[in-house]
Amino acid sequence: MSLIAFMGAIETGLLFGLVALGVYISFRILDFPDLTVDGSFPLGAALSASAIVAGINPWLATALAIGGGALAGALTAWLNVRLKILHLLASILVMIAPYSVNLRIMGKPNVALLGETTLLTPVENWAMPYYFSIPLAFALLLVVIMGLLCLFLKSEIGLSMRATGSNSRMARAQGIATGWMTILGMALANALVALAGALFAQSQGSADVTMGVGVIVIGLAAVIGGEAIMSTRTVVLAVIACVLGAILYRLAIAFALNADFIGLKAQDLNLITALLVTVAIVLPGLRKSWFGKRQGANP
Amino acid sequence: MMTPIKRSLLTLASSALLTLAATGLQAADKHLAITQIVEHPALDAVRQGVQDELAERGYSVGTNLKWSYESAQGSPATAAQIAKKFAGESPDVIVAIATPSAQAAAASARGIPLVFTAVTDPVGAKLVKGLDQPGRFITGMTDMSPINKHMALVKAVVPGAQRLGVIYNPGEANSVSLVTLVNEEAPKQGMSVVEAAATKSSDVQTAARSLVGKVDAIYLPTDNTVISALEAIIKVAEQNRIPVITGDTDSVARGAVAAQGFNYYEVGRQTGIMVARILKGESPADMPVEGVERVELFVNPGAAQRMGITLDSALVDSAKSVVE
Numbered sequence: 286m287s288l289i290a291f292m293g294a295i296e297t298g299l300l301f302g303l304v305a306l307g308v309y310i311s312f313r314i315l316d317f318p319d320l321t322v323d324g325s326f327p328l329g330a331a332l333s334a335s336a337i338v339a340g341i342n343p344w345l346a347t348a349l350a351i352g353g354g355a356l357a358g359a360l361t362a363w364l365n366v367r368l369k370i371l372h373l374l375a376s377i378l379v380m381i382a383p384y385s386v387n388l389r390i391m392g393k394p395n396v397a398l399l400g401e402t403t404l405l406t407p408v409e410n411w412a413m414p415y416y417f418s419i420p421l422a423f424a425l426l427l428v429v430i431m432g433l434l435c436l437f438l439k440s441e442i443g444l445s446m447r448a449t450g451s452n453s454r455m456a457r458a459q460g461i462a463t464g465w466m467t468i469l470g471m472a473l474a475n476a477l478v479a480l481a482g483a484l485f486a487q488s489q490g491s492a493d494v495t496m497g498v499g500v501i502v503i504g505l506a507a508v509i510g511g512e513a514i515m516s517t518r519t520v521v522l523a524v525i526a527c528v529l530g531a532i533l534y535r536l537a538i539a540f541a542l543n544a545d546f547i548g549l550k551a552q553d554l555n556l557i558t559a560l561l562v563t564v565a566i567v568l569p570g571l572r573k574s575w576f577g578k579r580q581g582a583n584p
Numbered sequence: 585m586m587t588p589i590k591r592s593l594l595t596l597a598s599s600a601l602l603t604l605a606a607t608g609l610q611a612a613d614k615h616l617a618i619t620q621i622v623e624h625p626a627l628d629a630v631r632q633g634v635q636d637e638l639a640e641r642g643y644s645v646g647t648n649l650k651w652s653y654e655s656a657q658g659s660p661a662t663a664a665q666i667a668k669k670f671a672g673e674s675p676d677v678i679v680a681i682a683t684p685s686a687q688a689a690a691a692s693a694r695g696i697p698l699v700f701t702a703v704t705d706p707v708g709a710k711l712v713k714g715l716d717q718p719g720r721f722i723t724g725m726t727d728m729s730p731i732n733k734h735m736a737l738v739k740a741v742v743p744g745a746q747r748l749g750v751i752y753n754p755g756e757a758n759s760v761s762l763v764t765l766v767n768e769e770a771p772k773q774g775m776s777v778v779e780a781a782a783t784k785s786s787d788v789q790t791a792a793r794s795l796v797g798k799v800d801a802i803y804l805p806t807d808n809t810v811i812s813a814l815e816a817i818i819k820v821a822e823q824n825r826i827p828v829i830t831g832d833t834d835s836v837a838r839g840a841v842a843a844q845g846f847n848y849y850e851v852g853r854q855t856g857i858m859v860a861r862i863l864k865g866e867s868p869a870d871m872p873v874e875g876v877e878r879v880e881l882f883v884n885p886g887a888a889q890r891m892g893i894t895l896d897s898a899l900v901d902s903a904k905s906v907v908e
Binding site: 291292293294388393397399401488490494498499542 | 666755
């Protein structure tokens with residue numbers, strides 16, 4: 286694997302780390318199976334790309350994307366909490382709707398950003414090759430976001446949100462407005478995913494309406510993979526695990542792309558993804574039963 | 585004494601060694617890396633065309649040409665990683681098939697000659713500044729249909745047509761560019777345009793039905809969603825006697841009246857010529873973006889009859905292929 290390919294995998298991994306954090310909030314903290322991300326990822330890309338092409342400051346454009354993602358997430362939660370639509374179905378509705386919305390926003394299926402001034406333009410002028418500077422910038426951003434997320438999850442609101450996810454009836458009995466907590470958490474989750482979409486469009490040079498396909502699978506693979514490789518006993522560890530999972534996933538893809546010697550090709554990627562996720566899901570259980578047996582043998 | 589099995593194994597091993605040594609000596613004079621967004625018959629044909637054209641020009645895969653091919657399987661994130669993989673390998677030329685792969689390669693390749701192909705609107709996709717002067721390290725081929733010719737064909741097939749129906753998927757970048765052009769060109773031939781959108785193949789029949797009574801002819805651009813559900817349109821068209829003209833020649837054998845198109849294998853051949861020129865030392869910055877040169881007319885008189893018209897005999901005579 287070349288250095289550029291390796292750093293490229295890190296770069297994409299860090300971006301999908303944001304997606305993983307979003308998925309962690311919805312799936313793990315709120316216990317809300319949320320497919321909205323397949324829609325909020327391209328929504329973030331579409332909003333930021335269209336705004337940048339229209340001459341809006343890239344920071345503002347990216348903020349717009351974050352806002353759009355938050356709205357999408359809040360909408361999914363609102364459909365579930367207020368209109369009592371099954372959570373999976375609610376998220377599917379908000380997953381497909383952005384397709385049309387994105388076409389309206391962009392006015393066409395693909396908005397090119399090659400040569401435009403984006404958030405990453407100044408980063409490329411840092412005193413190092415672009416394939417170092419962009420991952421470094423993403424890493425710095427991610428550290429800040431992970432820190433803020435940990436602080437938030439340990440705050441009173443964050444604790445209420447965690448209580449909502451783990452036992453909503455008990456949480457309600459404690460006077461927590463669980464409906465609002467769900468809406469807030471889902472908005473936060475999809476804001477992170479939309480930010481990832483916006484940054485992905487800016488680093489890849491285009492926003493495309495088909496961009497969201499499979500984002501949820503990558504996010505889940507990252508969360509579950511992260512949980513498989515390290516302990517997630519505390520919130521801080523869990524957040525780190527998500528991001529590590531995302532990076533490992535992209536490294537696995539890069540490895541598959543470079544694994545000509547064992548006969549793996551890009552054509553096999555989807556299969557590898559499925560295998561990876563399956564192994565990641567099964568592994569913790571196996572480890573437990575293995576340790577369990579050993580303890581049984583030596584009491 | 586060697587047993588026969590041992591001896592044949594030895595021969596096998598030594599011949600394998602010899603082959604290895606031989607390829608090792610000749611291998612990899614030039615390196616071409618090819619990235620494709622998804623496996624798809626048209627895009628695969630482009631790739632085959634590139635390979636065949638290069639072979640004809642003395643670059644054959646495995647002997648004096650190293651050929652790295654990756655497909656992103658529809659995922660832009662993977663396309664980005666493929667682009668970075670290739671950027672790290674510094675091949676002599678990168679060939680990118682279809683717009684998302686080309687954009688990813690353009691963002692990563694930085695200075696490695698890049699030839700895009702099967703891209704409809706390279707200026708809109710910001711791959712090049714202008715078709716005549718690409719200016720950077722990027723050039724390639726556009727597969728934009730010659731819509732003016734197609735509109736003239738509609739008029740030749742249905743001389744009285746005043747209202748033209750167009751069915752397309754608004755989610756396909758290609759189709760949107762094509763329909764924009766149809767809206768510009770059709771009025772020049774005295775036709776107004778009625779659009780019908782289908783975002784997935786199961787919507788195509790509904791879209792076709794929505795045109796019944798509103799149009800005198802239906803034109804189908806080279807839209808993957810629509811062409812994959814062509815039979816649904818043919819059925820509606822035959823029932824309601826509306827002639828169907830397309831930009832996709834394969835559709836004629838499936839029941840469309842006429843098409844004036846190109847095949848993607850030829851697009852690949854023409855791309856291969858550009859790649860060979862770069863391998864010989866030309867700079868992509870000096871090579872204008874090329875359009876498809878060979879357009880062929882396909883007609884189907886039987887389908888015309890089923891759709892209530894008779895094809896002009898001069899038109900049928902000028903066709904490259906007449907489907908009986």
